Amino acid sequence: MPERALIAAVRTFAAHHLDTADVCVALSGGADSLALTAASLRAGLTVHAIVVDHRLQDGSADVAETAAGQARGLGATAEVVAVTVDGDGGMEAAARDARYAALDAARRGRPVLLGHTLDDQAETVLLGLGRGSGARSLCGMRPWARPWGRPLLSVRREQTRAACTGWGLRPWDDPHNDDPRYTRVRVRGEVMPLLEDVLAGGVAHALARTASQLTDDADALDAIAAQVLATASDDGLAVEPLLAVPAAIRTRVVRAWLVSLGVRAPSHRVVSAVDALVADWRGQGPIAVGGDSATRFAVVRRQDGLTAESSPR
Known part of the structure; x- marks a missing residue:
């Protein structure tokens, strides 16, 4: 019943x-x-x-x-x-x-x-x-x-x-x-x-099962990323520890760091652009990551680390 x-x-x-x-x-x-x-x-x-x-x-x-x-x-x-x-x-x-x-x-x-x-x-x-x-x-x-x-x-x-x-x-x-x-x-x-x-039925169950399986995978990767973030973040985000880990971990570290700065739900575009400051550094300029009505926030690379800077709108 x-x-x-x-x-x-x-x-x-x-x-x-x-x-x-x-x-x-x-x-x-x-x-x-x-x-x-x-x-x-x-x-x-x-x-x-x-x-x-x-x-x-x-x-x-x-x-x-x-x-x-x-x-x-x-x-x-x-x-x-x-x-x-x-x-x-x-x-x-x-x-x-x-x-x-x-x-x-x-x-x-x-x-x-x-x-x-x-x-x-x-x-x-x-x-x-x-x-x-x-x-x-x-x-x-x-x-x-x-x-x-x-x-x-x-x-x-x-x-x-x-x-x-x-x-x-x-x-x-x-x-x-x-x-x-x-x-x-x-x-x-x-x-x-x-x-x-x-697909002859069972789609809803299959999608729900996929969610459960991916949750286990994502939790494991997030736990590793949290450990890396703890060693890489100190008045900014150090680049060297991030270059030593796979992209799946590195982008999670970048996302978690942005959230810690107050960036709400950073988009794939933002995370990818900030990640490029680490993994594809070619001297590119600041990456806008959000802000509020009065302040704009951007991430810049300074030597071997990333820092967040604010400026008035």
């Missing part, structure tokens, strides 16, 4: 990753998060549901209150947090940033469980592949990245909906999930079914 599968998934996740039974669940009112709320309670966890109202649709406050009411009816405590969606990167990115900020503020030290399923994982891997985002992107979503937990990454979307039916719950169907203006919606509704047909 799907209900048992969800409860088992939550129990397994809790046994492996949680050191507390007191958790939050990010509840949208949709089938995935509603089923996760119910399964978490039935798995013996104490649940506080956080419903984020993005205020992007008419009636969103009513939808949020209904979701919170269902959570309370199941035995959870619940609160609704209204946010303002603005910022760079388009509405999807801005809504995601606002949602995670609200969840982080409301969790009060507790872990937050998210209702992402195996289908979401497969779509994430496919999107990363299509964007050429590299191995880390193809790792998809981690089951546990403190404080965020995803107990349902082994569960199909159809199972969460069936579990809601079995438990007598009425999930909300977000119209944005059927809006073809969003890339993920088209991947879900058009690309994945086509791949399943052409």
Whole structure:
């Protein structure tokens, strides 16, 4: 039964990753998060549901209150947090940033469980592949990245909906999930079914399995890169230790160093350009790596090391 599968998934996740039974669940009112709320309670966890109202649709406050009411009816405590969606990167990115900020503020030290399923994982891997985002992107979503937990990454979307039916719950169907203006919606509704047909099924499971395997590989490389960074960084980044390691390690060191400087999610183009200052040094000039409204940051090579410099815009 799907209900048992969800409860088992939550129990397994809790046994492996949680050191507390007191958790939050990010509840949208949709089938995935509603089923996760119910399964978490039935798995013996104490649940506080956080419903984020993005205020992007008419009636969103009513939808949020209904979701919170269902959570309370199941035995959870619940609160609704209204946010303002603005910022760079388009509405999807801005809504995601606002949602995670609200969840982080409301969790009060507790872990937050998210209702992402195996289908979401497969779509994430496919999107990363299509964007050429590299191995880390193809790792998809981690089951546990403190404080965020995803107990349902082994569960199909159809199972969460069936579990809601079995438990007598009425999930909300977000119209944005059927809006073809969003890339993920088209991947879900058009690309994945086509791949399943052409490749004779099993694509979602294969993509999710790929994510798990690549996570193990990426973690091993990241651990080596962290050791190299510890020896190479001292008021800059020394070039010599980086020339002694393979490119897969070197670029990870460069990326981690940039992040330590405050560069948010350095792009492949930026990492490659900074890496060229190490591995393909021909006297090239400063590499712009980001900044804010008032300051521009750039990486330059000085003799046998890289340094970051700032200048006013």
